[in-house]
Each structure stands twice: as C-alpha cells, then as structure tokens.
Amino acid sequence: MMKYFLKIYLIFLSFIISGQKNDSLRLKEIYNYNLTKSNCYENLRSLCKDIGNRLSGSVSAQKAVEWAGIIMKKTNLDTFYFQKIMVPRWVRGDVESVFWKNQNGDIEKINCTALGGSVGTNGTLEGQVIEIKNWSELEKYGKKNIKGKIVFFNRAMNPTYISTGMAYGSCVDQRHNGASRAAEYGAIAVLVRSMTLKFDKNPHTGSMSYTDSLKKIPAAAISTFDAHNLSEALKNEEFSSLSMNLSCKQLSDTISYNVIGEIRGTKFPKEIILVGGHLDSWDIGEGAHDDGAGVVQSLQVLETFKKLNISPQRTLRCVMYMNEENGNRGGKHYAKIVRKTGEKHIFALESDRGGFSPRGFSIDGTKLQLGYLQSFKSLFEPYQLHLFSKGYSGVDIGPLKDGKLCLVGLVPDSQRYFDYHHSKEDIFENVHKRELELGASAITSMVYLVDKYGLPNNNLIKK
Amino acid sequence: MMKYFLKIYLIFLSFIISGQKNDSLRLKEIYNYNLTKSNCYENLRSLCKDIGNRLSGSVSAQKAVEWAGIIMKKTNLDTFYFQKIMVPRWVRGDVESVFWKNQNGDIEKINCTALGGSVGTNGTLEGQVIEIKNWSELEKYGKKNIKGKIVFFNRAMNPTYISTGMAYGSCVDQRHNGASRAAEYGAIAVLVRSMTLKFDKNPHTGSMSYTDSLKKIPAAAISTFDAHNLSEALKNEEFSSLSMNLSCKQLSDTISYNVIGEIRGTKFPKEIILVGGHLDSWDIGEGAHDDGAGVVQSLQVLETFKKLNISPQRTLRCVMYMNEENGNRGGKHYAKIVRKTGEKHIFALESDRGGFSPRGFSIDGTKLQLGYLQSFKSLFEPYQLHLFSKGYSGVDIGPLKDGKLCLVGLVPDSQRYFDYHHSKEDIFENVHKRELELGASAITSMVYLVDKYGLPNNNLIKK
Numbered sequence: 001m002m003k004y005f006l007k008i009y010l011i012f013l014s015f016i017i018s019g020q021k022n023d024s025l026r027l028k029e030i031y032n033y034n035l036t037k038s039n040c041y042e043n044l045r046s047l048c049k050d051i052g053n054r055l056s057g058s059v060s061a062q063k064a065v066e067w068a069g070i071i072m073k074k075t076n077l078d079t080f081y082f083q084k085i086m087v088p089r090w091v092r093g094d095v096e097s098v099f100w101k102n103q104n105g106d107i108e109k110i111n112c113t114a115l116g117g118s119v120g121t122n123g124t125l126e127g128q129v130i131e132i133k134n135w136s137e138l139e140k141y142g143k144k145n146i147k148g149k150i151v152f153f154n155r156a157m158n159p160t161y162i163s164t165g166m167a168y169g170s171c172v173d174q175r176h177n178g179a180s181r182a183a184e185y186g187a188i189a190v191l192v193r194s195m196t197l198k199f200d201k202n203p204h205t206g207s208m209s210y211t212d213s214l215k216k217i218p219a220a221a222i223s224t225f226d227a228h229n230l231s232e233a234l235k236n237e238e239f240s241s242l243s244m245n246l247s248c249k250q251l252s253d254t255i256s257y258n259v260i261g262e263i264r265g266t267k268f269p270k271e272i273i274l275v276g277g278h279l280d281s282w283d284i285g286e287g288a289h290d291d292g293a294g295v296v297q298s299l300q301v302l303e304t305f306k307k308l309n310i311s312p313q314r315t316l317r318c319v320m321y322m323n324e325e326n327g328n329r330g331g332k333h334y335a336k337i338v339r340k341t342g343e344k345h346i347f348a349l350e351s352d353r354g355g356f357s358p359r360g361f362s363i364d365g366t367k368l369q370l371g372y373l374q375s376f377k378s379l380f381e382p383y384q385l386h387l388f389s390k391g392y393s394g395v396d397i398g399p400l401k402d403g404k405l406c407l408v409g410l411v412p413d414s415q416r417y418f419d420y421h422h423s424k425e426d427i428f429e430n431v432h433k434r435e436l437e438l439g440a441s442a443i444t445s446m447v448y449l450v451d452k453y454g455l456p457n458n459n460l461i462k463k
Numbered sequence: 464m465m466k467y468f469l470k471i472y473l474i475f476l477s478f479i480i481s482g483q484k485n486d487s488l489r490l491k492e493i494y495n496y497n498l499t500k501s502n503c504y505e506n507l508r509s510l511c512k513d514i515g516n517r518l519s520g521s522v523s524a525q526k527a528v529e530w531a532g533i534i535m536k537k538t539n540l541d542t543f544y545f546q547k548i549m550v551p552r553w554v555r556g557d558v559e560s561v562f563w564k565n566q567n568g569d570i571e572k573i574n575c576t577a578l579g580g581s582v583g584t585n586g587t588l589e590g591q592v593i594e595i596k597n598w599s600e601l602e603k604y605g606k607k608n609i610k611g612k613i614v615f616f617n618r619a620m621n622p623t624y625i626s627t628g629m630a631y632g633s634c635v636d637q638r639h640n641g642a643s644r645a646a647e648y649g650a651i652a653v654l655v656r657s658m659t660l661k662f663d664k665n666p667h668t669g670s671m672s673y674t675d676s677l678k679k680i681p682a683a684a685i686s687t688f689d690a691h692n693l694s695e696a697l698k699n700e701e702f703s704s705l706s707m708n709l710s711c712k713q714l715s716d717t718i719s720y721n722v723i724g725e726i727r728g729t730k731f732p733k734e735i736i737l738v739g740g741h742l743d744s745w746d747i748g749e750g751a752h753d754d755g756a757g758v759v760q761s762l763q764v765l766e767t768f769k770k771l772n773i774s775p776q777r778t779l780r781c782v783m784y785m786n787e788e789n790g791n792r793g794g795k796h797y798a799k800i801v802r803k804t805g806e807k808h809i810f811a812l813e814s815d816r817g818g819f820s821p822r823g824f825s826i827d828g829t830k831l832q833l834g835y836l837q838s839f840k841s842l843f844e845p846y847q848l849h850l851f852s853k854g855y856s857g858v859d860i861g862p863l864k865d866g867k868l869c870l871v872g873l874v875p876d877s878q879r880y881f882d883y884h885h886s887k888e889d890i891f892e893n894v895h896k897r898e899l900e901l902g903a904s905a906i907t908s909m910v911y912l913v914d915k916y917g918l919p920n921n922n923l924i925k926k
C-alpha cells in the first residue's frame with residue numbers, strides 16, 4: 001500500500017516539476033490581483049463598521065448572516081445558501097463590575113468582562129479572594145481554604161514561547177475550566193487573568209464551560225494590569241473582601257446560519273475544496289482579526305478565481321461558519337450534514353488566527369498529504385511563507401476530521417494576535433491592509449494548487 | 464585556493480554539527496532572556512520620550528549622544544567612547560505650507576513636509592503644477608512645458624512587491640534626485656508623493672540631494688492622500704497655480720559623535736564583531752522604528768552577553784552611528800578610522816529596517832561567508848527566521864565594505880515599516896514589545912555564533 005502511495009506521489013512530483021513555471025506565474029498573478037484590486041479590506045471594513053460585533057444569537061449576528069448573503073451575491077458566485085443551525089444565546093447584560101474597598105474606604109475598580117457562558121451574580125456577590133496559579137495549588141489549598149471564596153486564577157501566558165498561540169494554549173484551561181474546578185472546592189466565583197501577553201488595562205473575554213454535576217458559579221476576566229494590582233493588593237492585605245456584579249445570562253437556543261457560497265468545479269464538481277472562517281465574534285470589539293479577517297479572506301479566494309477567470313476543476317466552497325466562539329455548533333452541524341449526505345471533501349482550509357503577515361500553513365493530514373503540500377513550498381518562498389509543518393488546523397473545520405481529509409490552517413505571524421483577541425481592541429483599525437491581502441493571496445494560491453493537482457486520500461490523484 | 468576554503472568550510476561544518484545541541488540551548492537562553500528581562504523596550508521608550516526626534520546637528524541629537532553614553536555606562540560595558548565627527552545641520556524652521564485656491568476662491572491646504580536638505584522658498588513661491596510619473600515623462604515634456612513650473616512627482620510605490628523595501632527602492636529616486644532633475648528643465652520647485660504604500664494624510668520626509676552645477680530649488684513631500692487629490696484637481700483643472708512656503712535652510716556643519724561601546728574579547732580581543740544602528744533620526748515623529756529600534760537592539764546584544772555571563776572570544780562592539788539620515792557622515796568616518804588604524808573587523812551587522820517580527824538576515828559577503836552563515840539556518844528555524852539570502856546590509860556599515868568583511872542586515876517583516884518611516888507616526892507606541900525583543904534575540908544569537916565559530920575571510924577560522 002505504501003508503495004502505491006509512493007508511486008502516486010512520484011507521479012505528482014513530475015507534475016509539479018513540469019508545471020512549476022506556470023504555477024509560479026499564476027501565483028504571481030494571484031498575489032498581484034490581491035495586492036492591488038482585492039475587495040477583502042473593504043469587505044472587512046463593512047463587516048466591522050456596518051455590522052460590528054456579532055455574538056451567536058444576537059441581532060447583529062443575524063445582520064451579519066444577511067450581510068454575508070449580500071456580499072456573496074455581489075461576488076457573483078454560482079450559488080450561495082444558508083445552512084440553518086441552532087445556536088446558544090448568551091447575553092452580557094448591562095452590569096459588569098468588580099471592585100474592592102481600600103483601607104481608606106475608597107472603591108478600587110477593576111476592568112472586567114464576564115466570560116462567555118458565565119451565569120450572573122444575581123445582584124452583588126461579595127467574598128474573600130484567593131490567588132491560584134495552577135491546578136496543584138487549588139488542590140493544595142483545598143476546600144478548607146477555598147470554600148466561600150472568590151478564586152483568582154493568575155497564571156500568566158508564558159512569554160518565552162515564540163508562537164503566542166502556544167502560550168495561549170498552555171494557559172487557557174484556567175479560563176475554560178476554572179469555574180467548575182473552583183466550584184468543586186466550594187468557591188463562589190472566579191476571576192481569571194486575561195489571555196494576553198500585553199500588559200494593559202483591557203480585559204479579554206472568551207468561552208468557558210461548566211461541568212453539569214457542579215454548581216455554576218460566575219466567572220469574569222480581568223486585565224493583566226488589574227491582575228498584577230490585585231495580586232499585589234492581596235499580598236499587602238489591602239482589602240478583606242471583593243465585590244462582583246455580573247448581569248449576564250444564558251437564554252434559550254435560537255436559530256442562526258452558516259453561510260455557504262460556491263464556484264462549481266468544471267471537471268470534478270462533486271469534489272469539494274472548502275475554505276472558511278467564522279462569521280460570529282465575541283460581543284466586544286468588532287471581531288476584526290477574530291475572525292472577520294478569515295471570513296473576508298475566504299471569500300476572497302472565490303472572488304480571485306472569478307476575477308482572474310480561473311475555472312476550478314473542483315468545486316470551491318467558502319463557508320462562513322456561525323458560533324465558533326461559544327459552542328462550535330456551525331462547525332459540528334456542517335460536518336454532520338457532510339457525513340449524512342456523503343459529500344466528498346478533498347481539502348479544507350481555515351483562516352482563524354488573525355489577519356497578520358502570513359508565515360505558512362499548519363497541516364493536519366496524513367504523512368503523504370503533508371509531504372505533498374510541502375512539495376509546494378518553493379512556490380511560496382518568494383512570498384515569504386516558510387512554515388509547512390504538521391499541526392492543528394482550526395475549530396470550525398475540525399469536526400470534518402476523519403483520518404482521510406486533509407485539514408489546513410493558515411499561520412500568520414502570531415506576535416500581535418493576543419493583544420486584540422476577544423477584547424475591545426479587536427477592531428478594523430488594527431488590521432493592516434497588506435497583511436490581510438497577503439493572507440488572502442496565500443490561501444488562494446494554496447487552493448489553486450490543490451485544485452489543479454488534487455490531493456492524495458483514498459483515491460487516485462486526478463489531474 | 465577554492466579547495467582550501469572548502470576544507471575550512473568542512474571543518475567548520477563538523478564544529479557546527481557537534482556544537483549544534485549546545486548552540487540551540489544557548490540560543491534558547493538568549494531568547495528567553497530577551498523575552499522576559501530585556502531592557503531594550505524600556506530603552507526605546509526612554510530614547511523616544513525623554514529625547515524624542517534627533518536630527519543631526521540639533522540640540523536633541525546632542526542629548527541623544529549623552530543619553531547613549533549614560534545607557535552604555537549603565538550596561539556596564541568594558542569601555543565606551545565618543546567618536547567625533549562633523550555633521551550637516553539642516554533646520555526645518557517654522558513655516559511649511561502648500562495650498563491652492565479652488566474655483567470658489569477657498570484655500571485648499573496640502574499636508575506637506577520639506578525634504579531634508581531642501582532650500583527654502585524665500586517667502587511664498589507660486590507656480591503652475593505639472594505632474595510627472597517617471598523620468599521619461601520629464602524628458603518628453605521638456606523645458607518648454609516645465610520651465611517656471613512646480614514639478615509634482617507622483618509615481619506611487621508598487622504594491623505588488625512583497626518586500627516593501629523593494630517597492631521603496633524602486634521609487635525613492637524621485638525624492639532623492641527629483642529637485643535637480645526638474646531644475647535641469649527650469650522647474651522652480653518640486654512636490655513629491657510620500658514614500659509609503661499607505662493611503663493616508665501623513666507626509667513622509669527623507670533625504671534629497673542637489674547636483675552642484677544646477678540651481679537648488681525647494682522640495683517637499685506631500686501625503687499619498689493629498690497626492691491623489693492634487694492629481695485629480697490637476698485633471699479637472701480646479702486651480703491654475705499653487706503656492707508653497709518653506710522656511711527650511713542649511714546651516715554650517717557642526718560637531719557630533721558616533722557612540723561606541725565594547726565588551727573585550729577574551730581570546731582574540733583584536734578581532735571586532737560590530738553590531739549597530741543609527742542614533743540620529745528625522746525631525747518629525749520620534750525615530751522609533753528608524754532607528755531607535757536598531758540602536759536599542761544593538762546595545763541589547765552586549766547587555767545579553769553581560770547578563771548571561773557569556774564572555775565573547777572576540778571584541779563585541781556596539782556602534783550607535785550619527786547622521787545616517789542625511790549624509791552618513793558617521794558611517795563614512797567610522798570606516799575611515801578603521802582603515803587608518805587597521806583595526807580588524809570580522810563581521811558587521813546592522814539593524815535599520817524597523818523593530819518588527821524578524822524574518823532573517825540579508826547577507827553581503829563572499830560566497831563562502833554566505834554558505835557559512837546559511838549553515839546556521841536550522842538553529843534559527845525554531846524562532847521562525849528563514850531568510851538567509853545574499854543582499855544589502857545597511858547604510859551605516861556599508862562604508863566598511865572591502866570585499867573581505869562580511870556585512871549583514873537584520874530583515875524584519877517589512878509590511879508596516881513604510882506606514883511610519885520618516886513621518887510623525889514613527890513613535891514608540893507603534894513599536895511592538897515582543898517584536899522588538901525577538902529582533903534583539905535574533906541578532907544576539909547571530910553574533911553569538913559568529914563569535915564562537917569565527918568567520919572565513921582571508922584568515923583561517925579560529926575556534
């Protein structure tokens with residue numbers, strides 16, 4: 001079997017070598033188009049400014065769905081449609097405050113933001129605070145010290161990781177699981193240090209979940225600046241108790257949609273190449289990097305094919321997913337439908353790491369697929385894309401994973417992402433036009449090559 | 464002879480392979496230190512905010528020289544000193560205005576900035592405007608159409624270059640030579656479209672020079688936004704003449720200094736490894752990316768050696784050059800002294816392309832030196848540095864070039880550089896802490912390896 005694949009691979013390599021010159025001209029054309037005439041920056045402006053943030057189930061998320069339909073129509077795709085899903089509906093409400101009284105009796109306010117999915121405090125909740133940096137500390141302190149208190153998770157993201165995504169990944173468990181872990185020890189609420197390497201006053205929200213068997217306690221993020229100050233105040237015993245008031249609540253599920261557009265393949269219309277991002281965002285900021293950028297870049301792939309009169313052999317499908325941020329219902333439902341209908345996907349690419357200078361691709365596929373995509377590497381070198389490593393793709397396309405389908409994530413430079421991520425700073429003005437366009441060019445180029453040469457899975461490569 | 468070098472190279476390669484594990488641990492240590500404890504961001508804040516911009520010959524440039532001495536002292540180097548040079552002294556003065564009267568008689572103002580080195584207008588100068596996009600147009604229009612007019616050079620930077628430095632390089636001749644080229648045809652002044660790919664209202668200054676035999680006419684840059692509007696207004700014949708008033712002038716040369724600090728080599732103290740940037744900046748903005756970043760990163764190399772207790776074999780020298788922006792007197796004088804004293808430099812690295820995420824190095828050396836530095840590539844891959852190509856190093860170290868010495872430029876991501884370059888936006892707030900620190904880590908690592916393994920020139924490699 002291995003020999004069989006190797007043979008396919010070698011045949012493919014000969015395609016590559018013979019086609020390389022034409023391919024490099026085509027990639028140049030794709031980049032030139034995107035760097036001079038692309039709509040994606042204007043589309044992002046419109047999504048951020050005409051719609052704004054768009055949390056699943058909100059009025060603005062519904063407006064974003066309609067907006068997506070309108071720009072797909074404008075892009076003159078062969079078809080576009082709305083895929084109905086049920087989404088959770090969490091609302092922040094008007095009240096968010098965390099404060100303590102200092103020794104003079106003055107109120108010291110903390111910038112906070114409820115975590116998505118958190119229950120409210122039902123009025124003002126008051127309690128002593130205990131700072132925790134890791135799970136073993138939680139265990140060490142135990143019920144005796146934690147019961148009735150507010151747990152303050154203050155593990156900072158590790159700045160020595162070069163990829164800030166790695167630093168995030170090693171820390172986000174506090175935010176996601178902190179409430180239930182603390183509830184197990186009788187805590188009454190949790191505060192979590194924001195997931196960012198920047199030292200500033202912006203709290204960053206994000207998803208959290210509860211363990212069903214445990215009491216649901218309120219959870220909020222505080223800025224890195226406030227986390228530092230709170231930690232110091234605790235050390236110096238500047239206050240005895242802290243007050244929290246969050247009016248957020250979970251409402252019943254509601255209807256929403258994935259928005260899907262296509263250019264039909266001329267030769268293998270039943271083979272689908274998917275490119276996508278997510279339309280929903282958190283309810284603060286404008287969801288510009290997360291993931292307005294991915295949404296407009298994905299549509300730009302199809303727009304570029306149209307404008308350059310490239311007829312794809314396979315069907316190109318742009319999916320603007322709903323509800324990545326707090327439930328991934330869009331991604332899960334999409335995959336469920338694919339399994340039900342037996343639709344054949346040969347490649348899925350997601351852009352959901354911000355609209356920064358692209359550095360390469362993270363490839364979640366078989367060894368053969370990995371080697372296959374790596375053979376394109378030299379075509380991308382003139383565009384300063386060098387990362388072609390095995391790795392995670394994206395939350396939305398993740399549920400499509402079946403051991404055969406090749407999933408890929410665009411990897412942009414990660415240094416600035418968590419400065420903005422899930423905060424009020426994730427706005428259009430913080431996305432750089434050329435960086436966004438370079439990302440769109442990179443994924444269009446990858447889709448172009450995969451469409452042209454196919455991709456090995458359980459079938460022969462058709463060219 | 465070639466075989467001889469090849470042999471050296473192969474010996475070196477065996478060093479590399481045996482030393483690679485230790486080297487990668489050392490590089491990790493260098494990165495960890497810089498990403499957690501580095502002073503370079505705070506040093507940059509101080510240079511930008513306590514001193515501000517610092518054009519050669521100005522009072523603030525003198526303050527910057529003193530500042531550099533103070534931080535070199537604080538860094539506890541083995542020695543530091545001031546190398547006296549004469550620098551040009553150009554002053555902008557209080558008046559800078561460009562405007563026309565529209566058909567209603569209202570004044571339409573244009574944001575402008577005199578080009579460094581330009582003569583003033585000596586009161587208000589008025590003339591018709593002729594738009595020129597390239598030199599052949601200038602020739603085509605000829606004296607007949609140009610004489611007595613203001614030439615408006617409006618060739619935009621080409622957005623299809625991936626490196627914005629390339630786009631700049633292909634356009635900056637307008638700014639640098641435009642005035643004298645236009646004066647040849649009898650023009651009375653020039654306006655130049657700002658050297659940026661960003662469409663905004665900030666004019667960007669920069670150096671220009673006059674041909675001695677031709678009349679010196681005033682020259683100013685206008686923003687890309689205004690260049691667009693001016694071009695439209697010309698097409699629509701919205702005005703007949705344009706007024707310019709610039710009070711800038713050239714004063715006589717004055718004294719300034721390169722600031723030089725060293726850690727003496729333990730084994731080969733007479734072999735110098737130079738790392739540098741330039742202390743001077745244009746007189747608008749704060750010279751944060753250009754080149755505050757390079758200055759603090761260069762000092763950070765020496766500071767990191769000190770703090771990690773690494774004793775270099777060779778002498779590490781940090782040079783903060785004066786007058787890169789308008790004359791390069793610092794770079795030229797430094798090289799002259801080196802030639803006079805016979806001081807032996809084995810490597811020179813400059814950081815002067817902004818404090819952005821580093822992508823690699825641009826290497827101006829022999830084929831052997833290029834291959835030698837490329838053999839370090841795999842050590843830099845974990846830090847996402849991939850560019851190790853032959854190319855230009857930097858203006859300050861350029862005069863050291865002698866066909867033997869290996870010159871290197873740090874190559875950061877270039878997408879945002881010209882948004883800020885030479886404009887009021889080149890301020891501390893637009894430099895990203897981690898990106899700056901990653902650049903410092905990259906050059907420290909390169910200096911570490913070159914110090915450890917030596918570098919082939921006309922001598923044997925000593926290890």
